[in-house]
Amino acid sequence: MTESAVVVGLRASGRPAFSRGHLAGRFGLVGEDLFPRGARGRQARQTWPIEEEPGAGRPVAVGDTRPSPxxxxxxxxxxxxxxxxxxxxxxxxxxxxxxxxxxxxxxxxRVPDAGVRATSGRPRRPTRAAGFDAVHAVRRDGRGGREIHPTA
Known part of the structure; x- marks a missing residue:
């Protein structure tokens, strides 16, 4: 079965590095960090691969802040x-x-400090109740790597 992944976190949380290091071999990567600055239609550009790629049997991962369900x-x-x-x-x-x-x-x-602060209080943990088939928490391990833990 094909997979889709949504990588959720604040700016400067390590989403793009995690995606390149842990998901790039299995998933096609899309996300706002990969678009040119000022690109129009960012939402459509990110949703399109999720709509098209799984139907073609290709897994895709979208990385973005996406703070709310x-x-x-x-x-x-x-x-x-x-x-x-x-x-x-x-x-x-x-x-x-x-x-x-x-x-x-x-x-x-760089995003201005005001932009970082604007989303800092908004993120809500993704849940299975919101439709995800699995949720993994990704945390820094203190040695420059990541620890990935399934959540309930």
């Missing part, structure tokens, strides 16, 4: 509509670490 719902529904198992990889908020890591980005890639 309402923002994730179209991706979950599109994956299920094509018979895909829909996974969530959740990066629990790190209110102190995310702004520090964001400040280390090149100026062109």
């Amino acid at each position: 309402e923002e994730r719902r179209p991706l979950v529904a599109a994956g299920h509509a094509h018979g895909a198992t829909v996974l969530a990889h959740w990066f629990p908020p790190d209110p102190a670490g995310s702004p520090r890591r964001e400040a280390l980005r090149a100026a062109r890639a």
Whole structure:
């Protein structure tokens, strides 16, 4: 069965690095971090692969902040509509670490502090009740790597 994955976390949580390091071999990757700055139609660009790729038998992973269940719902529904198992990889908020890591980005890639703060209080953990077939929490292991834990 084909899989779709939604990688959920705040800016500077490590979503793109995790996706490239852990998902790239199994999934086609899409997400706002991969689009040119100023690209139009970001939502449609991210939803399209979830709608098209699983139907063609190709797994896809979408990485984005997607802080609320309402923002994730179209991706979950599109994956299920094509018979895909829909996974969530959740990066629990790190209110102190995310702004520090964001400040280390090149100026062109950096989101203003106000943008980081605007989403910092909004993330809600993805759940099976919201339609995900499995939810995994991804945390830093303190040694530069990640620990991935299934959640209830």
